[in-house]
Amino acid sequence: MNNQIPFLDLIxxxxxxxxxxxxxxxxxxxxxxxxxxxxxxxxxxxFAEFCEAKYCIGVGSxxxxxxxxxxxxxxxxxDIVITVxxxxxxxxxxISQAGAIPEFIDINAHTYNIDIEKxxxxxxxxxxxxxxxxxxxxxxxxxxxxxxxPVHLYGQMADMDTIMELAEKYNFIVIExxxxxxxxxxxxxxxxxxxxxxxxxxxxxxxxxPGKNLGAFGEAGAVTTNDENIARTIRMLRDxxxxxxxxxxxxxYNGRLDAIQAGIxxxxxxxxxxWNEKRRTSAYQYNDLLKQIDGIISxxxxxxxxAVYHLYVIRTQKRDELQEFLLKNNIFTGLHYPxxxxxxxAYEGFRxxxxxxxxxxxxxxxxxxxxxxxxxxxxxxxxxAQTIKEWVTQKA
Numbered sequence: 001m002n003n004q005i006p007f008l009d010l011i012x013x014x015x016x017x018x019x020x021x022x023x024x025x026x027x028x029x030x031x032x033x034x035x036x037x038x039x040x041x042x043x044x045x046x047f048a049e050f051c052e053a054k055y056c057i058g059v060g061s062x063x064x065x066x067x068x069x070x071x072x073x074x075x076x077x078x079d080i081v082i083t084v085x086x087x088x089x090x091x092x093x094x095i096s097q098a099g100a101i102p103e104f105i106d107i108n109a110h111t112y113n114i115d116i117e118k119x120x121x122x123x124x125x126x127x128x129x130x131x132x133x134x135x136x137x138x139x140x141x142x143x144x145x146x147x148x149x150p151v152h153l154y155g156q157m158a159d160m161d162t163i164m165e166l167a168e169k170y171n172f173i174v175i176e177x178x179x180x181x182x183x184x185x186x187x188x189x190x191x192x193x194x195x196x197x198x199x200x201x202x203x204x205x206x207x208x209x210p211g212k213n214l215g216a217f218g219e220a221g222a223v224t225t226n227d228e229n230i231a232r233t234i235r236m237l238r239d240x241x242x243x244x245x246x247x248x249x250x251x252x253y254n255g256r257l258d259a260i261q262a263g264i265x266x267x268x269x270x271x272x273x274x275w276n277e278k279r280r281t282s283a284y285q286y287n288d289l290l291k292q293i294d295g296i297i298s299x300x301x302x303x304x305x306x307a308v309y310h311l312y313v314i315r316t317q318k319r320d321e322l323q324e325f326l327l328k329n330n331i332f333t334g335l336h337y338p339x340x341x342x343x344x345x346a347y348e349g350f351r352x353x354x355x356x357x358x359x360x361x362x363x364x365x366x367x368x369x370x371x372x373x374x375x376x377x378x379x380x381x382x383x384x385a386q387t388i389k390e391w392v393t394q395k396a
Contacts, residue, residue: 024263051198053224055231058257062207068095069203071235152181155310176204185306288384
């Protein structure tokens with residue numbers, strides 16, 4: 001229906017670039033280069049430069065990227081890796097699949113990223129320092145905390161300066177989950193400059209799932225890093241542990257980036273900054289339209305953040321009723337995420353109950369993602385806002 005407002009438009013920008021995309025398929029047909037090769041190398045070089053990192057290693061998915069980054073950085077079986085419960089399960093799947101144990105810190109109620117004060121409190125009250133390694137040890141389990149994964153959720157970076165200071169103090173590594181943050185920036189007061197997502201941790205993971213700001217035509221991902229050894233190890237991990245064909249230095253995986261996907265991503269990368277700016281413009285337009293509507297909380301963007309609005313997430317009570325009302329008016333929305341990870345059936349063995357992470361739990365019941373994509377028009381946004389206002393008025 002023409003009056004529908006989709007949650008995401010994956011068709012229009014692709015049709016606009018159709019001829020360029022077809023050329024990628026045609027090149028693969030004529031050269032027979034489907035795995036690796038120049039297309040992958042070109043994208044890796046360009047995306048590393050975009051992220052202001054030395055190395056980029058293309059892999060099969062964002063989950064691969066997180067898992068390989070953990071393994072290459074030296075996270076071992078039984079280590080604790082800290083992250084947040086308000087994220088997609090791939091974050092914790094990667095931790096578990098690397099042999100480590102996920103442990104959660106609650107989120108900040110405004111940014112939805114990891115709560116820095118609660119992270120400090122965790123190390124100060126629940127940990128002791130190992131005299132030999134200098135690492136923090138969880139006193140209740142006697143296991144080392146070797147890594148923290150800050151999730152740059154919804155396209156906004158976590159407060160990285162503080163996290164990096166804690167990493168230095170407690171001797172853990174930082175791996176950025178930048179799967180939703182392609183092009184996001186953070187102003188480092190310590191360095192007095194803007195830093196890109198993917199440039200601050202020892203390694204960073206990106207997903208190129210089709211709906212992302214930079215999306216492939218299927219599954220794809222990448223790791224960025226400034227560490228040559230980590231880059232070399234991930235190149236082996238993604239390709240059955242091979243430094244060269246049929247020589248296996250380690251046991252690896254089949255986690256390579258296809259040449260066709262790399263070619264598609266290279267084309268779209270040239271448009272990413274423009275698309276991100278359109279998202280930011282739409283976010284500000286939403287902010288202006290929604291600011292006078294009672295009971296609607298718009299996203300908070302700190303002064304140190306340049307978010308890229310992979311998602312535009314508002315909060316309201318009776319969220320489910322609002323979502324139903326919007327759908328009746330042909331406006332499609334999403335929920336990111338309706339059940340925090342510590343309450344998922346997959347992690348019921350952790351025995352963490354309601355109330356364990358109250359900020360995440362409250363947010364999960366109130367957040368709703370509005371339509372957000374580069375081609376979103378002011379007219380469409382006005383209709384979304386007017387429909388929300390109509391719902392609020394009816395409830396008054």
